[in-house]
Amino acid sequence: MEYLPCSSFGAFKIPCLFTLATILVLTFFITRKQRSSKPAAPNSPPGPWKLPVIGNLHQLAGHQPHRRLRDLAHKYGPDVMHLQLGELPYIVISTPESAKLVMKTHDLAFASRPYLLAPDIVYYGCKDIAFAPYGEYWRQMRKICTLELFSAKRVQSFRQIREEEVSNLVAALSRSAEAGEPVDLGPLLHTLTSTVTSRAAFGKVQELNDAFRTVVDNVSDVMSGFKISDLYPSFKLLPVLTGYRAKLEKMREAADSVLDRIIDEHRSRRMEGIKSSGDEKEDLVDVLLNLQENQDDLGVPITTEVLKAVTLEMFLAGIETATTVVEWTMSEMMNNPRVLEKAQREARRVFGDECGNNFNEESLHRLKYLDMVISESLRLHAPVPLLAPRQNRDRKVELDSYEVPVDTNVIVNVWAIGRDPRYWKEPDRFYPERFMDCSTDYKGNDFQFVPFGAGRRMCPGVSFGMAIVKLALASLLFHFDWTLPTEEKTTNMTECFGMTLRRQYPLRLIPVPYHHVI
Numbered sequence: 001m002e003y004l005p006c007s008s009f010g011a012f013k014i015p016c017l018f019t020l021a022t023i024l025v026l027t028f029f030i031t032r033k034q035r036s037s038k039p040a041a042p043n044s045p046p047g048p049w050k051l052p053v054i055g056n057l058h059q060l061a062g063h064q065p066h067r068r069l070r071d072l073a074h075k076y077g078p079d080v081m082h083l084q085l086g087e088l089p090y091i092v093i094s095t096p097e098s099a100k101l102v103m104k105t106h107d108l109a110f111a112s113r114p115y116l117l118a119p120d121i122v123y124y125g126c127k128d129i130a131f132a133p134y135g136e137y138w139r140q141m142r143k144i145c146t147l148e149l150f151s152a153k154r155v156q157s158f159r160q161i162r163e164e165e166v167s168n169l170v171a172a173l174s175r176s177a178e179a180g181e182p183v184d185l186g187p188l189l190h191t192l193t194s195t196v197t198s199r200a201a202f203g204k205v206q207e208l209n210d211a212f213r214t215v216v217d218n219v220s221d222v223m224s225g226f227k228i229s230d231l232y233p234s235f236k237l238l239p240v241l242t243g244y245r246a247k248l249e250k251m252r253e254a255a256d257s258v259l260d261r262i263i264d265e266h267r268s269r270r271m272e273g274i275k276s277s278g279d280e281k282e283d284l285v286d287v288l289l290n291l292q293e294n295q296d297d298l299g300v301p302i303t304t305e306v307l308k309a310v311t312l313e314m315f316l317a318g319i320e321t322a323t324t325v326v327e328w329t330m331s332e333m334m335n336n337p338r339v340l341e342k343a344q345r346e347a348r349r350v351f352g353d354e355c356g357n358n359f360n361e362e363s364l365h366r367l368k369y370l371d372m373v374i375s376e377s378l379r380l381h382a383p384v385p386l387l388a389p390r391q392n393r394d395r396k397v398e399l400d401s402y403e404v405p406v407d408t409n410v411i412v413n414v415w416a417i418g419r420d421p422r423y424w425k426e427p428d429r430f431y432p433e434r435f436m437d438c439s440t441d442y443k444g445n446d447f448q449f450v451p452f453g454a455g456r457r458m459c460p461g462v463s464f465g466m467a468i469v470k471l472a473l474a475s476l477l478f479h480f481d482w483t484l485p486t487e488e489k490t491t492n493m494t495e496c497f498g499m500t501l502r503r504q505y506p507l508r509l510i511p512v513p514y515h516h517v518i
């Protein structure tokens, strides 16, 4: 009962909610404590009617939350809508204009994150970056991220890893192609992104990679979405009674033991003098250990817990997101053969005729049409359709003439914004050419297209993630022709809301090796 399965509100079960509501009401009577949510401010944004105790939770039941929130917003608050989820006040942002107010005009005021139990336990008291509240700690960690971990130079230093792992993917697909059987592309892409991430993060230690992958799968399951106990923070016993706290602690222990082994292995390697020389050989744990050893000029201490939290987060933030982008882009191209052929022609011209059949990252920047295809895919299928919630800790905000009281949680519906018909002609159509001769990009300046967020909390891993996304797609286009299994005319595009917005059904495709002749 603790979970809202399929994460967030995705598979919210109404009977479960009412059971919960009954338990809460009874408990309230038993404890004879008056627990009520704060009353809405007099000029609070508009919103749908609410029920006692659960607020608006029932209106999200059984729906895809990004779609349901868009529909509710149409009816009750197109720009800014007020909701109460459990005890907590939320506002939902559904247009580029209001997104700009939150992530630019009032970016500083909304730069914090709400408290959630899972990152508090799993990340050693929110010592990661994504869930750290706004303040000196977050600022320092964010700086380290931008300057040290995901700088252009660092991303470039992992080029060889990406190329090797993509060529392993091509080899695996070629083997399947010999059998002429459909392959399920999702798991192969997941292996690709997680292997690239683990090699970049802590090198090529197969045994640790496997152990760590299990940990990451379990943790990403609990990190996705709201849990009931997060929505009733005053009801402190809830996570204990439901076993949620115990489950999280067990998970942290498992993560801890693998992370300890990874860090110990790095430390002993360094003590033995096998310190990697030069940037190219350094993995991200090495970078963090270097900072730990020379941290005099850092404002916050890089403790071993910090090191472990940041390492774990790189996996949780980077693997599913990148996998999801490649999967949806391939899905859209399969349903739009014209786009597939055009993108394929471009890849084969660039890497075949112009590069002498030499496939590597060098010429990726010349794939301009593929850039448009990826942008269009991100517009329609942002892997994080509802941005990580923000919060205006410590201050109330005047937002578009509405008053947003202190400690309100903010959800930005990126999915709805990417389909706003005022900004996008035929918004549901997959049409990459709309990005031709158009300056709109996902760097956080165009609020009608913010798949990586914007402002202070914008994703710092864009270059790291997009480097593998583009190389993987280019390689799938260059090396193979693709067909659907005979029984399918198009791929089913049903979504599953979870840690990211994934496909509900496997993407089964038949690869046919393409032999380029110069």
Ligand code: HEM
Residues within 6 Å of the ligand: 129, 130, 131, 142, 313, 314, 315, 317, 318, 319, 321, 322, 325, 383, 384, 387, 388, 389, 451, 452, 453, 454, 456, 457, 458, 459, 460, 461, 462, 464, 465, 466, 469
């Ligand atoms: C292509 C895939 C990716 C997508 C679509 C994506 C998307 C996002 C989004 C939407 C946010 C929230 C932004 C906000 O709240 O305004 C975010 C935050 C974040 N992402 Fe990414 N991301 C991707 C890849 C990565 C990678 C590869 C890493 C690191 C290895 C990463 C690390 C982070 C971190 C640390 C944050 C938290 C930033 C903060 O709160 O200050 N992401 N990402």
